[in-house]
Amino acid sequence: MAKAYDHLFKLLLIGDSGVGKTCLIIRFAEDNFNSTYISTIGIDFKIRTVDIEGKKIKLQVCPEIFHFFRDTAGQERFKTITTAYYRGAMGIILVYDITDEKSFENIQNWMKSIKENASAGVERLLLGNKCDMEAKRKVQREQADKLAREHGIRFFETSAKSSTNVDEAFSSLARDILLKSGSRRSGNSNKPPITELKTSDKKNASKCSLV
Numbered sequence: 588m589a590k591a592y593d594h595l596f597k598l599l600l601i602g603d604s605g606v607g608k609t610c611l612i613i614r615f616a617e618d619n620f621n622s623t624y625i626s627t628i629g630i631d632f633k634i635r636t637v638d639i640e641g642k643k644i645k646l647q648v649c650p651e652i653f654h655f656f657r658d659t660a661g662q663e664r665f666k667t668i669t670t671a672y673y674r675g676a677m678g679i680i681l682v683y684d685i686t687d688e689k690s691f692e693n694i695q696n697w698m699k700s701i702k703e704n705a706s707a708g709v710e711r712l713l714l715g716n717k718c719d720m721e722a723k724r725k726v727q728r729e730q731a732d733k734l735a736r737e738h739g740i741r742f743f744e745t746s747a748k749s750s751t752n753v754d755e756a757f758s759s760l761a762r763d764i765l766l767k768s769g770s771r772r773s774g775n776s777n778k779p780p781i782t783e784l785k786t787s788d789k790k791n792a793s794k795c796s797l798v
């Protein structure tokens with residue numbers, strides 16, 4: 588029997604608690620949104636197959652999961668329990684909440700965490716989620732755009748609630764991973780420059796930015 592997909596890519600979402608990682612995954616995989624907040628204690632990964640460049644790409648998506656523990660001095664700390672998944676991820680999505688400045692500042696720490704835990708060639712993507720809450724915005728898109736450029740990664744503003752840019756963000760990451768794996772095999776890079784996607788996809792951006 589023919590395989591139902593051409594490639595399987597494992598993606599991981601990281602970012603502060605409450606920024607909307609689980610909701611983004613559920614919106615992407617099930618096209619659903621629930622505003623009741625239950626902090627992740629172990630949603631399993633979700634799966635969706637997308638069509639990219641004529642290939643069927645099965646995306647297996649998982650949020651970073653933490654647990655609290657006490658260190659030897661009795662201080663409460665948290666620790667990832669998905670370290671193995673971190674290493675196996677081919678794409679990592681860094682998420683902050685546009686209404687929460689701290690979650691944006693912490694992106695630098697999450698970048699460090701990727702360096703320490705993930706595979707060297709992992710593709711990264713920055714998302715500013717909850718862009719439906721414009722009135723409560725604390726992080727300007729220019730700040731995030733600058734950060735993304737400094738790290739050479741793409742940036743979208745998304746809303747899991749209104750579904751803005753969610754498919755676009757996941758597909759763009761999958762496309763980058765696909766192009767990278769192809770170029771690794773052929774020895775040259777087909778990855779379009781970051782600015783190229785910006786113009787072609789801008790029509791989908793609605794009020795949220797896609798830079």
Ligand SMILES: Nc1nc2c(ncn2[C@@H]2O[C@H](COP(=O)(O)OP(=O)(O)OP(=O)(O)O)[C@@H](O)[C@H]2O)c(=O)[nH]1
Binds near residue numbers: 719
């Ligand atoms: N307005 C709005 N609220 C959102 C959006 N995404 C998530 N939320 C809300 O934000 C809260 C946290 O969302 P989660 O998806 O559970 O956040 P998380 O990052 O998985 O949190 P942890 O599991 O604690 O790591 C929930 O109340 C969601 O309903 C969004 O795009 N817009």
